[in-house]
Amino acid sequence: MLRYIVKRLLLMIPTLFGVLFLTFAVTQFVPGGPVEQITSQLNNLNVSGEASSGSANIYRGSSGLDEEHLEQLRKYYGFDKPFLERFWILITNYLSFNLGESYFHHQTVSELIIDKLPVSISLGLWSFIIIYSVCIPLGIKKAVRHGTKFDITTSSIILIGYSIPGFVLGIGLIVLLGGGSFLDIFPTRGIVSDNWSELSWFDKIFDYLWHMTLPIICTVIGSFAVMTMLTKNSFIEEINKQYVLTAKSKGLSENEILYKHIFKNALIPILTGFPAQFISAFFTGSILIETIFSLDGIGLLSYESILQRDYPVVLGTLYLFTLLGLMAKLLTDISYVWVDPRIKFSSLSDGKNE
Secondary structure (H helix, E strand, C coil): CHHHHHHHHHHHHHHHHHHHHHHHHHHHHCCCCHHHHHHHHHHCCCCCCCCCCCCCCCCCHHHCCCHHHHHHHHHHHCCCCCHHHHHHHHHHHHHCCCCCECCCCCCEHHHHHHHHHHHHHHHHHHHHHHHHHHHHHHHHHHHHCCCCHHHHHHHHHHHHHHHCCHHHHHHHHHHHHECCCCCECCCCCCCCCCCHHHCCHHHHHHHHHHHHHHHHHHHHCCCHHHHHHHHHHHHHHHHCCHHHHHHHHCCCCHHHHHHHHHHHHHCHHHHCCHHHHHHHHCCCCCHHHHHHCCCCCHHHHHHHHHHHCCHHHHHHHHHHHHHHHHHHHHHHHHHHHHHCCCCCHHHHHHCCCC
16 A cells, blocks of 8 residues: 555656646746736826727837836746746745745735635535535435436436536526525625624524525535436446345345445445545635625636736646645545455556456
8 A cells, every 4th residue: 555655646746747837838928928917007007098909019118118127027027037947946936835926916825825715615615515415315215216206306306407507507596586686585795794703603604604505506506416326326236236136035124235235335436536525625616606606715716817817826726726636536546445445556556456
């Protein structure tokens, strides 16, 4: 086990650096960088009050920025150094988890991520809990009652929910329940009210849950189908195996067969995905959901950073997400062996199960 883990950790290094190198190369050479954006803003605020045509019209001479000032801007943002030297500085900083400082927020990237985490954790963790607590029991019941009216009805409902995009459902819920054209029941901005600090302990909890109701519904509705059908199919596959027929021939009850024999085997593909789902729950978020409900989370931060060409934030969040994704994959492989001892680490490396 130790040898396999060390091997995987060593393989993470070129993977992580490769992702960073490709992204760094793209961000450094795309048009409309921070220097061009500053220049464009100054063009639009020229002393004559005339609107400029865009970032390509750079100030010259006494009417705007000359080449010396442009060079100072490039030096300030670090673009005066060669490409490989800038990438090496980035890597050395990232090794000490120094993610740099935002160009436009006047905060470090680490501080920005920490500030946005409460929203992303709220969406991700509640979605994770609701999906697992609803889909696993529902999938088991559907497998036991496969082909019945209950199975067909629930399958139709969750597939309809799966076919509706989360942002479309969000807009519909706002119109119906968020003060749109019909009822004004749920708030549609932020995760708490402005006077949240003045509320009692019970009212704080209620206010928080009330704000999160609509965003969480939009986040989880599309995931019910995948997890429920995965659970159902996994249980159906186990129900049709020979050991279940043997257990029935011994006179065991259906509950004993289901929960003492089938349960632990059928949950293997579900439990092995648990580490990745749990880690991603803290950092995943829907950009559109956060935008619709005015939730200032990491997803919205990443999207705005791309539009603003805020490269330290783009690369810092990508570095963090990639590192966590690689660690989640490793934990998933380890959980395979922990859940099913028949699987060996050598077979994981070869891509086969022994």
